[in-house]
Amino acid sequence: MKRTFLIALCVLTVASVALVLTLPGHQGTAPVLFWVTQNDPVKRETIAVFGQWLAQQGLPPVEIRIDNTGQVKNGTTGEPKALIQGASGMGGDLIDVYLNQMELFQATGMLTDVTDMAREDGFDFGRTYPAVRSDFVIEDRQYGFPRNVDVTMCWVNRDTFARYGIPLPPHRWTIREFEELGRRFIAAANPPGSRHRVFFLNRVWPPTLRRSLGLSTFNETLTRCTLDDPRNVEVLNLLYRWTVEERLLPTHAEQEALAADATGWDSSFSLFASGRFAIIYEGLWALIRLRPKGDLHLAAVEPFNGGFPNTEFGTGAVAIYAGTRHPAEARQFLRFLASEPFNLLIARSSDSLPPLPAYAKTDAYRRPPGHAGEAEVKDAFAEAGRDIGLAQSKSPFVLPSITFRIDTEAIEEVLAGRLSAAEAARRTTERINAEIELRVRRDPELARLYAERLAIQRQIEARRAAGRPVPAAWLFDPFHLAYYRAHGWVEPEVKP
Amino acid sequence: MSAGRPVQRWLTGMAFLLPSILGFCAFTLVPLVLSFAMAFTDWDILRHNIFHHAPVKFVGLENFIRMFHDPQFWRDFGNTFFLMLGLPFAIAGSLVAALLLTRTGRRRAAVGPALVLATLTLVASGLVLLIGGMPEPAVWFLFGTLAATVLVAGVLTGGTLYRTLFYLPNFTAGVATFVLWKKLYNPHSGPINLALAPVLDGVAAGLRAAPHAWAVGLPAVCGGLGLLIIAWQARRLRSEDTDSGPVATAAGALVPAVPLACGALWLGSSAAVAVGVAVLGCGVVATVAWRRPRRYGPPLEAAAGLGTEFGLALVLVPLLTLLAAGVALGASLPVLARTGFEPPSWLGDYGWAKPALMLMALWAAIGSNNMILYLAGLSSIPVELYEAADMDGASPSQRFWHITWPLLAPVTLLISIMGLINGLQGGFEMARAMTSGGPAGATTTLSYFIFIEGFETGRLGYASAVAWFLFVLVFVLSFVNFRFGNRHAND
Numbered sequence: 001m002k003r004t005f006l007i008a009l010c011v012l013t014v015a016s017v018a019l020v021l022t023l024p025g026h027q028g029t030a031p032v033l034f035w036v037t038q039n040d041p042v043k044r045e046t047i048a049v050f051g052q053w054l055a056q057q058g059l060p061p062v063e064i065r066i067d068n069t070g071q072v073k074n075g076t077t078g079e080p081k082a083l084i085q086g087a088s089g090m091g092g093d094l095i096d097v098y099l100n101q102m103e104l105f106q107a108t109g110m111l112t113d114v115t116d117m118a119r120e121d122g123f124d125f126g127r128t129y130p131a132v133r134s135d136f137v138i139e140d141r142q143y144g145f146p147r148n149v150d151v152t153m154c155w156v157n158r159d160t161f162a163r164y165g166i167p168l169p170p171h172r173w174t175i176r177e178f179e180e181l182g183r184r185f186i187a188a189a190n191p192p193g194s195r196h197r198v199f200f201l202n203r204v205w206p207p208t209l210r211r212s213l214g215l216s217t218f219n220e221t222l223t224r225c226t227l228d229d230p231r232n233v234e235v236l237n238l239l240y241r242w243t244v245e246e247r248l249l250p251t252h253a254e255q256e257a258l259a260a261d262a263t264g265w266d267s268s269f270s271l272f273a274s275g276r277f278a279i280i281y282e283g284l285w286a287l288i289r290l291r292p293k294g295d296l297h298l299a300a301v302e303p304f305n306g307g308f309p310n311t312e313f314g315t316g317a318v319a320i321y322a323g324t325r326h327p328a329e330a331r332q333f334l335r336f337l338a339s340e341p342f343n344l345l346i347a348r349s350s351d352s353l354p355p356l357p358a359y360a361k362t363d364a365y366r367r368p369p370g371h372a373g374e375a376e377v378k379d380a381f382a383e384a385g386r387d388i389g390l391a392q393s394k395s396p397f398v399l400p401s402i403t404f405r406i407d408t409e410a411i412e413e414v415l416a417g418r419l420s421a422a423e424a425a426r427r428t429t430e431r432i433n434a435e436i437e438l439r440v441r442r443d444p445e446l447a448r449l450y451a452e453r454l455a456i457q458r459q460i461e462a463r464r465a466a467g468r469p470v471p472a473a474w475l476f477d478p479f480h481l482a483y484y485r486a487h488g489w490v491e492p493e494v495k496p
Numbered sequence: 497m498s499a500g501r502p503v504q505r506w507l508t509g510m511a512f513l514l515p516s517i518l519g520f521c522a523f524t525l526v527p528l529v530l531s532f533a534m535a536f537t538d539w540d541i542l543r544h545n546i547f548h549h550a551p552v553k554f555v556g557l558e559n560f561i562r563m564f565h566d567p568q569f570w571r572d573f574g575n576t577f578f579l580m581l582g583l584p585f586a587i588a589g590s591l592v593a594a595l596l597l598t599r600t601g602r603r604r605a606a607v608g609p610a611l612v613l614a615t616l617t618l619v620a621s622g623l624v625l626l627i628g629g630m631p632e633p634a635v636w637f638l639f640g641t642l643a644a645t646v647l648v649a650g651v652l653t654g655g656t657l658y659r660t661l662f663y664l665p666n667f668t669a670g671v672a673t674f675v676l677w678k679k680l681y682n683p684h685s686g687p688i689n690l691a692l693a694p695v696l697d698g699v700a701a702g703l704r705a706a707p708h709a710w711a712v713g714l715p716a717v718c719g720g721l722g723l724l725i726i727a728w729q730a731r732r733l734r735s736e737d738t739d740s741g742p743v744a745t746a747a748g749a750l751v752p753a754v755p756l757a758c759g760a761l762w763l764g765s766s767a768a769v770a771v772g773v774a775v776l777g778c779g780v781v782a783t784v785a786w787r788r789p790r791r792y793g794p795p796l797e798a799a800a801g802l803g804t805e806f807g808l809a810l811v812l813v814p815l816l817t818l819l820a821a822g823v824a825l826g827a828s829l830p831v832l833a834r835t836g837f838e839p840p841s842w843l844g845d846y847g848w849a850k851p852a853l854m855l856m857a858l859w860a861a862i863g864s865n866n867m868i869l870y871l872a873g874l875s876s877i878p879v880e881l882y883e884a885a886d887m888d889g890a891s892p893s894q895r896f897w898h899i900t901w902p903l904l905a906p907v908t909l910l911i912s913i914m915g916l917i918n919g920l921q922g923g924f925e926m927a928r929a930m931t932s933g934g935p936a937g938a939t940t941t942l943s944y945f946i947f948i949e950g951f952e953t954g955r956l957g958y959a960s961a962v963a964w965f966l967f968v969l970v971f972v973l974s975f976v977n978f979r980f981g982n983r984h985a986n987d
Binding site: 408 | 511538541543547936938947954
């Protein structure tokens with residue numbers, strides 16, 4: 001028995017040593033960087049082009065491997081695996097960070113502050129769209145560079161509208177127009193006596209709808225949640241009416257169920273192509289999924305609005321892990337994201353708008369090889385990014401993932417008929433403000449920032465009460481900045 | 497083992513044990529102690545990790561106080577207990593499965609009828625497919641073919657196939673099962689709703705064809721059947737041959753409570769609830785007072801026969817609730833049928849999400865280790881007892897209630913305790929994979945709550961506090977169950 005035990009121990013030891021010696025870092029001379037991202041064709045091509053770019057620049061080769069097990073799956077909730085790995089010192093060298101994750105990851109200290117190196121290497125935030133700055137810049141410090149810049153628009157299947165004899169929605173349309181067209185469409189597509197199988201729109205993004213009515217999740221300085229507002233009550237009532245009563249939209253469960261029919265989001269695109277969704281609310285990347293569905297006659301229109309046209313504008317940034325053993329190589333990768341080869345790759349792929357705005361005017365973006373007829377929709381996206389795109393409202397005093405979870409639960413309670421819209425709005429506000437209070441109370445540094453912001457908020461309110469404009473620098477919420485500018489409530493900005 | 501000096505032998509033994517001890521210390525003991533300490537601190541992964549070294553502050557009982565004031569905690573606490581309501585059904589299901597699987601001796605005689613039944617099922621399924629075309633009838637065809645195959649193969653191979661089939665859920669990976677059930681529950685393309693849709697259409701058509709007959713007839717039939725069952729229960733409790741003591745009799749008399757309350761709620765009358773409670777209270781007192789003295793044997797203990805009443809309640813309560821629904825909602829069914837009936841949105845509807853998860857858990861629990869334990873328990877019951885009962889002319893029901901059920905009591909107790917522990921700690925994987933805790937938090941359990949607090953928001957101190965509260969809860973409930981259940985199990 002003792003011998004067996006010793007033999008087993010020796011075999012395991014030898015196997016462990018062999019495993020360590022065969023790890024990527026021990027093979028070859030090129031350093032290996034792990035990139036926490038999705039393993040899709042665009043990422044694989046990015047790695048290939050990066051290799052060519054390094055060679056053109058006369059830089060030593062770097063091997064990049066995709067780690068998609070800890071990938072950030074979507075931009076709406078926190079991603080525990082990436083967070084836990086990162087905070088415990090085991091993160092990938094490069095990490096894709098979407099919408100709500102940036103604040104979470106940055107707060108842990110797991111992301112490298114690249115402000116200075118970005119300025120030196122030419123990938124500072126000034127090179128991309130100003131509207132998405134807050135997605136990778138926190139308190140004036142930069143923590144990555146956009147890999148893609150995405151605008152969300154309403155994709156319209158012209159054939160579906162033609163089939164039911166319903167006119168196409170205008171490029172810019174109102175909530176009233178949406179309801180009117182939607183009701184007509186639903187009546188035509190779901191005749192009496194049949195089960196409801198055709199929907200007008202796949203989903204609505206409530207913050208966009210609220211913003212269109214002049215309301216943000218937070219106040220100007222992001223110190224308080226402001227959803228206990230009649231405009232939010234109106235939005236919740238509209239969502240209930242459209243989803244439960246008029247059935248213009250599927251319920252969340254139906255969306256989930258439709259998504260379960262296929263892999264991930266694919267079902268939405270299949271249903272859109274087959275005419276069961278007249279409109280889908282998605283980013284430019286939808287083109288990648290729609291192209292294989294056949295020769296669709298597509299249009300892209302703005303999300304319907306309640307007076308202030310706007311849409312989601314966000315970025316998936318690549319950040320450098322603070323614990324990376326290859327900071328110089330990771331820095332090269334971020335530099336590559338601001339290069340021409342990478343921007344042309346994104347332009348061709350239609351994954352999103354290219355990070356550098358100038359490339360949205362190239363033929364590679366507007367008329368990529370084999371898809372010359374896409375210029376109209378591509379231009380619509382570029383135009384929306386320039387004119388109405390707004391980054392999410394994210395408070396430094398509460399994690400965006402918490403805000404999202406609380407807001408989603410309240411909306412679901414309204415749709416389930418368990419809470420009135422007014423009650424849901426009140427509870428959402430109370431819960432988010434309680435989270436802010438808790439975090440500020442436990443973090444002295446945050447408490448200092450909070451006190452500063454509160455002082456500014458009081459000044460804003462005093463000025464607004466007196467009918468005087470406020471400095472743009474006081475407006476930390478991207479929506480408020482755009483809204484104040486649109487209404488002429490901002491002091492004239494002096495350009496240096 | 498070879499003889500040697502005691503120290504040498506001790507060292508050899510320890511060398512063998514060391515890997516296990518080290519693993520236990522590293523992955524169980526140290527995290528356990530750490531989590532206990534963390535429960536009294538403000539440990540937040542955002543501020544306390546390898547990059548940030550803010551001092552960890554001792555906050556005393558603040559996390560626990562916050563937990564008791566947190567509405568989300570109480571909601572998820574309620575969800576956990578609601579989902580555990582399925583536990584008795586799971587235990588009953590395991591027992592029924594085990595009982596069925598022990599009946600293997602009559603397979604030869606069953607071959608003929610099984611073949612006839614299987615052929616009829618196949619022909620009927622094929623006809624449905626031919627008449628109806630694809631795809632909904634195809635689901636019926638699939639189910640029919642599957643049922644026929646299982647029936648024939650089971651009868652031909654004896655209990656072995658059934659035992660394997662029933663045990664399948666236990667060695668299927670959890671997430672795979674959840675994904676499968678998610679597909680089954682799909683409101684648009686799931687086989688369950690595809691099968692339900694034509695049935696509901698038929699029911700709606702029938703209701704529309706003769707609305708008045710249904711509006712009056714259904715409540716009358718359901719009400720009559722309900723009263724018959726209640727009368728049978730009362731007669732049984734009053735019997736001189738009963739093994740139930742006064743407490744068990746009172747518990748048995750309480751069986752109509754849930755159906756009465758549900759019926760009153762569905763009728764929307766709070767007065768009816770009050771009247772129901774009053775009638776029920778009187779009924780309990782009357783039944784206990786009315787019961788006849790036992791004909792044979794010594795007087796019964798107060799709590800004797802509780803297990804029997806509990807087991808019977810598992811069958812009677814759902815049945816009576818269904819009948820109460822017929823009485824309360826029967827009259828309005830024809831009105832509802834005008835627009836047709838939609839199959840439920842299983843995982844998306846607030847009201848259906850929890851029952852849908854319970855149904856899936858029930859399916860998994862029936863063929864779980866519980867069934868194996870019951871099979872082992874059944875094999876240990878002496879055959880002589882059944883033979884003696886047969887000679888005394890005992891019916892199958894009497895054989896079960898007076899021999900099988902009491903002798904399986906220790907197994908039932910073990911299964912109950914294990915089920916309780918798993919129920920309180922569980923629900924995370926299922927909810928995470930199937931509903932993400934929704935809709936509106938309807939399926940978020942305590943373990944999911946701990947996960948969200950610990951790993952999505954990073955508040956490890958608070959999450960640890962909730963985890964330790966859960967531990968205390970599991971400990972207390974298991975202790976009570978063991979302490980009091982064990983007494984009756986060993987009677």
